[in-house]
Amino acid sequence: MTRTELFGYSPDAEYQTSVAYFSMEFAIDQSLKIYSGGLGFLSGSHLRSAFEKEQNLLGIGMLWKYGYYDQVRDKDNNMVPTFVQKDYSFLEDTGIVISVPVHSATVKVKAFLLRPATFGTVPLFLLSTDLAENDEVSRSITHRLYDPNESTRIAQSIILGIGGGMLLDQLNLQPDYYHMNEGHAVPLNFYLYSKYQNLGEIKKRMVFTTHTPELAGNEEHDFSLLREMSFFYHMQEHEVKFVLGLEGEKFNYTLAALKFSGKANAVSKLHGEVAREMWGGYDGICEIVSITNAQNQKYWQDKGIAQSVTGHKEQEFLERKKELKSLLFQQVADQTGKLFDENVLTLVWARRFAGYKRADLLMNDWKRFEILLAHSKHPIQIIWAGKPYPEDTGANQIFNKIINEIKAFPNCAVLVGYELGLSSLLKKGADVWLNNPKMYREASGTSGMTAAMNGAINLSIPDGWIPEFAIDGENCFLIKPAEASLSQEEKDKKENANLMDVLEKTVLPTYYEYPSKWFDIVQNGIKGVIPEFESARMADAYYKQMYRHAD
Secondary structure, eight states, rough: OOOHHHHSOOGGGGGGOOOOEEEOOOOTTTOOOOOHHHHHHHHHHHHHHHHHTOOEEEEEEEEOOSSSSSSETTTTOOEEEEOOOOOTTTTTTEEEEEEEETTTTEEEEEEEOHHHHHHHHHEEEEEEETTTTOOOOHGGGGGGGTTTTHHHHHHHHHHHIHHHHHHHHHOOOOOSEEESSSSSGTTHHHHHHHHHHOEEEEEEHEEEOOOOSSSGGGGGEEEEHHHHHTTTTTTTHHHHHHHHOSSSSSEEEHHHHHHHHHHHEESHHHHHHHHHHTTSTTTTTOOOOOOOBBOOHHHSSSHHHHHHHTTOOOOHHHHHHHHHHHHHHHHHHHHOOOOOOTTSSSEEEEEEGGGOOOOTTTHHHHHHOOOOOOOOSEEEEEEEOOOOOOHHHHHHHHHHHHHHHSSTTTTEEEEESSSSHHHHHHHHHSSSSOOOOTTTTTTTOOOOHHHHTTTEEEEEOSOTTHHOOOOBBBTTTEEEOOOOOSOOOHHHHHHHHHHHHHHHIHHHHHHHHHHHHHHHHHHHHHHHTTTTTBHHHHHIIIIIIOOOOOO
C-alpha cells in the first residue's frame, strides 16, 4: 500500500517527513467509540488537522470491541456502565494479519483501516485480536479500552507497540519518526531495538508526548511480570536495565519513554515546568519541551456562532445561542424530565470524570449552593456530565451522589452518555464552562477551548492551558486558587468560596445586566482561542519542534 493510495494526496512540501502516531485512543466521530476522554479528543483533533494540512502522518490505534463503555442508568436513576459490541461497516479490512508474541504465545492481530475520506482524518490503522484463530484470552485483549485486569492492560500495550511496529514493516512503511502519544506504546521501542541494536538509533526516530503531571498516574509494573508477558520482545530483563540505566523491580512506562526518545513534549507551558521538575532528576532522559494541546475548529465550532461573532452581530449571536441551548435542553428533558429555559444562564461542568477534577466543588458549601439555585433576580441552570473510569469507585460515587443530591432541583441536571456528540451539544449550549480541578493536576485540559469556540465563557482555576489564554474579566473569569500551604480540605473550602464569589458578584450580574459586556467577553474568548489553541497550530508545531527532517 503506497502512501499516495493511503492518503489520497501527496503530502505538502512543508510536511514531507513521515510520522507514525501511536495512541491507545482516538476520538474521531461519535459513531467510532474507541476513546475515553481528553487523550482521545486530542489525538482525534491532531489527525483531523494533519489531514487538513496534508501532512505525511498516519495513526496507529486499537479497535475496541466494546469501546470504553456505554453509560446508562439503572432502575434507581444512578449511572452504571454497560458493555455492548460495536460494529463498523466503514472500516476497511486490510486482510493483513500479523503474529505478535504475548506471554510466550502467539497472538494473531488483524489491521483495519479508516480511510481519510470517511471522516476527514489522515489514515488510521486499528488493530484487533478478536479473531477466530485466537483463544478467548487473546481475543479479549482488544475488548475493553483500559481493561481493569493488569495482564490484559499490559497485553494491550504490547499489541499497540509491537503489533503497530510489525504492521508498518508489513506495509513496507518506514517512518522517519515514531510518535508515542502517552507511554502505552512503549513496547514499540523494544521491537525497534531488535532491528537497530542501538539506543542512539531509536532516539533518532522516537518522540513522546507525556500527559500525566503526577508520578502516581504514570503506569508501571513489575519487571518480572513484563518479562513473562514478552513486553520486552527479544530483550532480556538485564539488557533492558543496562541499556536504559534502570534500577529496581518496577518498570515505569513514562520514564522508559523519556529514555528511548530523542525529544518529548508536555501539553501546556505549566505542565512543561511540572514535567521537567518531576523527571529532571533521572539520568538519560530526553529534553522535554512544551507544545500546548489544541482542538480542531472545523469539527467543533458551530458555523452560526462563528459568523455572528466574526461579524460582531450581538443579536444574531444571542439568537443562535438560544437555538443551541434549545437543542441541548431537549436532551436534558429526555434524560431527566426537567425543562430548562433558554433565557437563563446555563453553567456546564463536563469532562472526563476523575476525582481531582472536583465535579462537586460547587456543592462544598451546601447552604450557599441552595441560595444560588433559588436566586430569582439572577437565575442559573447547571448541568453535569462526564465518564468516570468504570472501576474508579470514588469517582462513580461522586457522580451518583450529584445525581441524587440535585434530584429535587428543577434547574439542575446530570446527563449520561458523555461522548463526542453530547460533548458538542454541551459546549454549544453552555453560557459558562466551569473548570475547577485541584491546582497542578490538570496537564492541559482542552474542553474549555472548544467551549470558547462556541461562545461559552470559561470560568476556571488557572491550571493547564488556561494561564496561556486567560485575561480575567476580558476573555474569561478566573477562580483564585487557595494558598499552597493549606490542607486539601481547606483548599476545597477556600476555592469553593472563591468560585461562588465570582459567580454571584461577577458572572451572573454581567450576563443579566451588561449583555454587551458579556458579548465582548465571548468575542475576546474566541479571538484568544483561535488560532492559538486550534489544532492546525499544534500539528504545525509538532513538525517544527518534534519531527525534525530526517538526514
